Amino acid sequence: MDYTVAAVDEAAGLLFLVAREPGLGLSELAKKSGNTKTRSFRLLTTLEQRSLVKRQGEPSRYYLSFAALSLGAAAQQQIDLVRVVREPLNALVDILGETAMVRVRDGLETLCVARHEHPQALIRVGSEIGHRRPLHVGASGKLLLAYASTDVINDMLRASLPSYTENTLVNPDALDAELSLIRDQGYAVSRAELVAELASVAVPIRDLSGDVIAALTMSTLLARMTEDRLPRYLAELRKQAAAISGALGYRGNDHR
Structure with a gap:
C-alpha cells in the first residue's frame, strides 16, 4: 500500500528545487517540478508561511528562508559525514582486508576525515585523521580534483606541483589528461605516486544535490x-560509496 501524501511529496520536491536552483521564478519552478503554476503557487505559499522559502524582487524569485537553515543545521548535527561513513568503512575493510579512508577537499589539499585499518593489513598507511596532502597526488586527491570546479582545477594546474616519487604527476598537461580520464571512468587509481610500494583506488561520495563531496x-x-x-x-x-551517498540524501543512479 502506498502511504505517500501527494501534496507533501510535491512540496518537498519544490523545496529541493529551490535549494538546488535559487532565484527561479514561479513559471520556471512550475515547469521544472511538473506542476501547474496555480498548484506551484499554492505549495510555495505554504512553504513560505512555514518560513522555508521566501520571495524576493519583482517579478518574485524564490530562495530558501531561515527555517530551512535551521533544518540544515539540525541535519548536519544528526547526519554528519564522519558518522555516516563509519559502518560502510568498517564493512569495506572487513571484506577486502586492506586499509580504507575517506578524504575531503580543503582548498588545494585533501584532508583525511575517517579511516579504518584491517588488523592484518599488509601495509600500514601513514594517513592519520587530519592528515593533509596536495590534490594532485594519490587516488583520492586526483578524484576530488577531477570533480572540482573549473577554477579549482585551473588553480591546481598553475601551481607548483611537488613530486613524491618518479610516478607523481607534476606535468600540468599529463595531470589534466588524467583528470579527464577519471571523470570518464568514474574512479581514480594511484600506483606508487605518493609512496613507492603503495597503490590506491578511489570512488566518489555524493550528497543530496549529486555533488562529489568526498572520496572513498x-x-x-x-x-x-x-x-x-x-x-x-x-x-x-562503489557498493559502500552508494550506501554512504544514499545516507546523505543522494537518490541518483550514478554511483561511479
Whole structure:
C-alpha cells in the first residue's frame, strides 16, 4: 500500500528545487517540478508561511528562508559525514582486508576525515585523521580534483606541483589528461605516486544535490593492485560509496 501524501511529496520536491536552483521564478519552478503554476503557487505559499522559502524582487524569485537553515543545521548535527561513513568503512575493510579512508577537499589539499585499518593489513598507511596532502597526488586527491570546479582545477594546474616519487604527476598537461580520464571512468587509481610500494583506488561520495563531496579510497601494496583484482576492489568501493551517498540524501543512479 502506498502511504505517500501527494501534496507533501510535491512540496518537498519544490523545496529541493529551490535549494538546488535559487532565484527561479514561479513559471520556471512550475515547469521544472511538473506542476501547474496555480498548484506551484499554492505549495510555495505554504512553504513560505512555514518560513522555508521566501520571495524576493519583482517579478518574485524564490530562495530558501531561515527555517530551512535551521533544518540544515539540525541535519548536519544528526547526519554528519564522519558518522555516516563509519559502518560502510568498517564493512569495506572487513571484506577486502586492506586499509580504507575517506578524504575531503580543503582548498588545494585533501584532508583525511575517517579511516579504518584491517588488523592484518599488509601495509600500514601513514594517513592519520587530519592528515593533509596536495590534490594532485594519490587516488583520492586526483578524484576530488577531477570533480572540482573549473577554477579549482585551473588553480591546481598553475601551481607548483611537488613530486613524491618518479610516478607523481607534476606535468600540468599529463595531470589534466588524467583528470579527464577519471571523470570518464568514474574512479581514480594511484600506483606508487605518493609512496613507492603503495597503490590506491578511489570512488566518489555524493550528497543530496549529486555533488562529489568526498572520496572513498582503499590502499594496498602496489603488487596487489593487479588488473584482475581491480574490478573487485571497485565493486566493493562503489557498493559502500552508494550506501554512504544514499545516507546523505543522494537518490541518483550514478554511483561511479
